[in-house]
Amino acid sequence: MKRIVLTGGGSAGHVTPNLALVPGLLERGYEVHYIGSVDGVERSLLADEPDILYHPIASGKLRRYKSLKNLSDPFRVIQGLGQARRLLKELRPHVVFSKGGYVAVPVVLAAASRKVPIVAHESDYTPGLANKIAQPYAKVLCTTFPETAEGRENAVYTGALLREKVFSGNRRRGLELLGFNGQKPVMLVMGGSLGAQAINEAVWESFKRLKIRFDVVHLCGRGHLNPQMEGEAGYRQLEYADESLPDLFAAADLFVSRAGSNSIFELLALQKPNLLIPLPLSASRGDQLLNARSFEKRGFSKVLPQEELDEDTLYTATADLFENRGKYIEAMRREGYRNALSSVLDIIDKNALPE
Numbered sequence: 001m002k003r004i005v006l007t008g009g010g011s012a013g014h015v016t017p018n019l020a021l022v023p024g025l026l027e028r029g030y031e032v033h034y035i036g037s038v039d040g041v042e043r044s045l046l047a048d049e050p051d052i053l054y055h056p057i058a059s060g061k062l063r064r065y066k067s068l069k070n071l072s073d074p075f076r077v078i079q080g081l082g083q084a085r086r087l088l089k090e091l092r093p094h095v096v097f098s099k100g101g102y103v104a105v106p107v108v109l110a111a112a113s114r115k116v117p118i119v120a121h122e123s124d125y126t127p128g129l130a131n132k133i134a135q136p137y138a139k140v141l142c143t144t145f146p147e148t149a150e151g152r153e154n155a156v157y158t159g160a161l162l163r164e165k166v167f168s169g170n171r172r173r174g175l176e177l178l179g180f181n182g183q184k185p186v187m188l189v190m191g192g193s194l195g196a197q198a199i200n201e202a203v204w205e206s207f208k209r210l211k212i213r214f215d216v217v218h219l220c221g222r223g224h225l226n227p228q229m230e231g232e233a234g235y236r237q238l239e240y241a242d243e244s245l246p247d248l249f250a251a252a253d254l255f256v257s258r259a260g261s262n263s264i265f266e267l268l269a270l271q272k273p274n275l276l277i278p279l280p281l282s283a284s285r286g287d288q289l290l291n292a293r294s295f296e297k298r299g300f301s302k303v304l305p306q307e308e309l310d311e312d313t314l315y316t317a318t319a320d321l322f323e324n325r326g327k328y329i330e331a332m333r334r335e336g337y338r339n340a341l342s343s344v345l346d347i348i349d350k351n352a353l354p355e
């Protein structure tokens with residue numbers, strides 16, 4: 001039996017593409033292992049996946065900001081590297097697939113030193129740190145945006161890896177779950193998998209105006225629910241939607257979202273009008289700004305920079321988006337939808353060691 005080790009974590013954006021691949025990998029006869037962190041989101045997202053064998057390792061975050069943990073984390077990275085090497089020796093995988101995120105770094109380095117072929121996938125317009133480290137060792141770096149592959153020798157444009165379940169939603173079920181009657185358009189607010197405080201606050205502040213036109217479902221992120229909003233008519237808040245996500249997506253008529261790569265490609269595939277508020281440069285390497293600019297240029301999204309976000313601009317931008325939704329839907333319809341699943345599965349098969 002062929003064995004594959006998947007890795008990636010830190011936020012759901014580095015996990016859901018791996019989850020998308022699992023049904024296809026099982027179908028192709030792989031035994032699926034996952035190396036993730038001890039306490040990261042990947043562990044909880046995989047807890048209900050009986051077909052994946054989870055192996056936790058120590059991991060340290062490579063931060064862009066000052067923190068006391070910057071002192072202890074290098075040791076955890078070294079510890080994680082030792083654990084990853086031991087695991088790979090024991091599991092003897094035929095191939096490693098890395099989705100990036102800081103936990104992927106020791107796994108990729110261990111795979112390189114044990115000569116296990118590596119296939120990596122980059123979700124963003126420019127490669128993140130983990131994939132920058134992985135790229136020289138990778139047989140193939142699959143990219144979500146065509147531009148990312150340009151001028152990179154081992155890079156291949158495949159598109160985004162989307163979970164099939166995202167397409168299985170039902171609007172009526174979604175409305176029932178939310179307790180909305182469907183008479184007003186439904187706005188879904190999604191601050192990325194971790195939530196986004198700036199977006200959350202703008203939504204709460206402008207809700208009195210938003211509710212005149214829309215019913216609002218708000219994915220706030222873990223630990224970010226607002227008790228004062230509980231019980232408001234036309235408003236539902238959740239920390240994170242898992243099983244219910246497809247039905248909520250089906251019920252939504254427009255989205256307000258961060259510009260994380262997986263989220264925006266899901267919106268494109270589902271042809272949902274969307275207002276993107278990308279994570280600003282002050283809090284990231286700027287990948288969401290590039291993702292959002294690319295979607296704006298191609299007519300799929302309306303963009304509101306976070307520096308301009310307040311209760312007025314949020315209201316005006318969403319009202320305008322909804323008025324002009326036909327134009328956005330048409331651009332997304334023309335683009336069509338390309339799921340990278342089968343091309344990435346083929347690349348994995350082609351590069352895996354023989355049995």
Ligand SMILES: CC(=O)N[C@H]1[C@@H](OP(=O)(O)OP(=O)(O)OC[C@H]2O[C@@H](n3ccc(=O)[nH]c3=O)[C@H](O)[C@@H]2O)O[C@H](CO)[C@@H](O)[C@@H]1O
Pocket residue numbers: 011012013014016123124190191192193194219239240241242245258259260261262263264266279284287288
């Ligand atoms: C703060 C940060 O570092 N963000 C990065 C992170 O975003 P983040 O982790 O937010 O990732 P994405 O927006 O790419 O993906 C989020 C995924 O979580 C799912 N979801 C979200 C909310 C929810 O309640 N339920 C649910 O299932 C979405 O449907 C999507 O599949 O990884 C992305 C992909 O590398 C990057 O583009 C982002 O810049």
